Amino acid sequence: MTQAPTRFWHPFSDMAKIAGHEIILDRAEGVWLWDRAGHRYYDATASLWYCNVGHGRSELAEAAAKQMLRLDSYSSFGSYATEPVRELAERVCALAPINEAVAFFTTGGSDAVDTAAKLVRRYWNAVGQPERQLILVREGAYHGMNTYGTSLAGIPANAAGYGDLVPGVVRVARDSAADLARSLDEHDGRVAAFFAEPVIGAGGVYPPAESYWTEVQELCRAHDVLLVADEVITGFGRVGSWFGSQRYGIEPDLIVGAKGITSGYFPVGMVLCGRRIQEPFWRGTAGVLRHGYTYSGHATGAAVALANLDLIESENLVERVRELEGVLASTLSVLSDHTLVGEVRTVGLTAAVELEASVLSEDPGVIDRVVQAAHERGVLTRGLVGRALQISPPFVTNADELADLATVLGQSLDAVAEQRLSTPVAHR
Ligand SMILES: Cc1ncc(COP(=O)(O)O)c(C=O)c1O
Known part of the structure; x- marks a missing residue:
């Protein structure tokens, strides 16, 4: 079927391939999505x-409609506020460690990362240590x-091709507290903060090594470096606690x-700040924080977030993630033996099915073909960093659906393995 041309530039996409081949989704319920032709798909990535x-x-x-009809939103710059925004602030702060x-x-999330990065630098400036700029x-x-x-x-x-970016960023090895220690020693007195995800998500779903976070926390304290937990994925239940920080004993x-x-029903992000960061701005002499967005504190966004938190609480969805963690791990574990699979990593209700390194190096397009094969069998997933399948279904999924998911992924891998046997490398 030929498709009408599109003027929609898709994010993170090769428009040379996608224009004319969009997959147009039409409706959804629970863990299921339907496209315009009526095909049903399991949302394996939420x-x-x-x-x-x-x-x-x-x-x-209904929460959005009710709030929009009462007071859609109003700027929060200066002294204005709305009830749902105040209530949401109360609620998320009470949940966080x-x-x-x-x-x-x-x-x-990106706006929130920007805010946190500016805030830590502004903080050190305000407390008389402007030399602490490195992140x-x-x-x-x-x-x-x-x-x-x-x-x-x-x-x-993700950073290639944009020319000069923000200076003062120092990278350390993924899971090595020793490398962090080395870097903190090297830059002692000049580091503003360490930013990290409790579980690396989009980079391939890497749960932390056993003692990693305890050691990181001690190092940050010893060097008086602020610890910023990026919980854009791990926050609000994904790893079986309200925040990943709680699971790993992090006090950021x-x-x-x-x-x-908001479970994505309205675009909202947040930065929660402890007393230390607040101090110069809320009680001290730092003056105005000249930072904020038009929709910082959006009344309808906050009303949707509150209704979403109500659902997570009333349906015990964080506990449900904890219950499903073992189910997901055991159903996906059978895939580890597949010839195309190198490793399966799971934590909470998320996982990465990583393909074998030798297969990936010989056949870099293989992950896209597995994603496509799953799509043809009614499962929507995607490739992470060109190496792994992302699995992170909605919390309302159940054990039978997870078992079916593993079966379909197995069949998709089989189909691609067979195709590889029958197709010369040059024609894949
Ligand atoms: C850990 C982390 N931080 C930040 C972001 C950016 O969030 P957003 O895409 O909402 O801007 C993401 C998005 O996946 C993320 O996983």
Whole structure:
């Protein structure tokens, strides 16, 4: 079927291939999506790790409609506020592992990363240590795509081709507290903060090594370096606790969040700040924080977030993730034996099915073909860093659906393995 031309430039996409071949989705309910032709698909990734309460939740649509009809939104610059925004700040601060936190709202994760990065530098400036400018990040990390996030990116391809980015970013090895220690010693007194995801997500789903976070925390304290947990994926239940920081015993100075705060029904992000960061701005002499977005503290976004948190609580969805963690791990574990698979990593209700390194190096397009084969069999997933399949379904999924998911992924891998046997490398 030929398709009408598109003027929609898709993010993170090769438009030379996609224009004329868009997959147009039409409706959704729970863990299921339907395209325009009526084909049904399992949402194996909760879209981009956000649709935690599942699709089609009338409670969220009703909360948005009710708030829009009462007061859509109004600027929060200066002294204006609305009730849902105040309530949301109260609620997320109470859930987070930071004492007496306050919340700065944004429109998504990248804005929140930008805010946190500016804030830590501004903080040190305000307390008389302006030489603390460096931000340490991990190799393989993903921190969004604003210029700060791009600069912090530990995925080299995501930072390539943009010329000079924000200076003062230092990368350390992904899972090595020793490398962090070395870097902190090297730059002692000049480091503003260490930014890290409790579990690396878009970089390939890497749960931390056993004692990693305890050691990181001690190092940051010893060097008086602020610890920023980027919980855009791990926040709001994905790893079986409200925040990944709780699972790993992290007590961050700032928490960055987005996605799951509204399950994606409205674009909202946040930065939660502990007392130390607040001090110069809320009680001290730092003056105005000249930073904020038109939609920082959007009334309708906050109303949707509150309704989403109500659903997560009333349906015990964080506990459900904990229950499903073992189910997901055991159903996907059978894939580890597949000839195309190198490793399966799981934590909470997320996983990466990583293909074998030798297969990937000989046949770099293989992950896209597995994604396509899964699509043809009714499962929507995507490739992570060109190496692994992303698995992160909505929390409302169940054990039978996870078993079916593993079966379909197995069949998709089989189909690609067979095709590889029958097709010479040059024609794949
Ligand atoms: C850890 C992390 N930080 C930041 C972001 C950026 O969030 P957004 O895409 O909402 O701007 C993402 C997005 O996936 C993320 O995974």
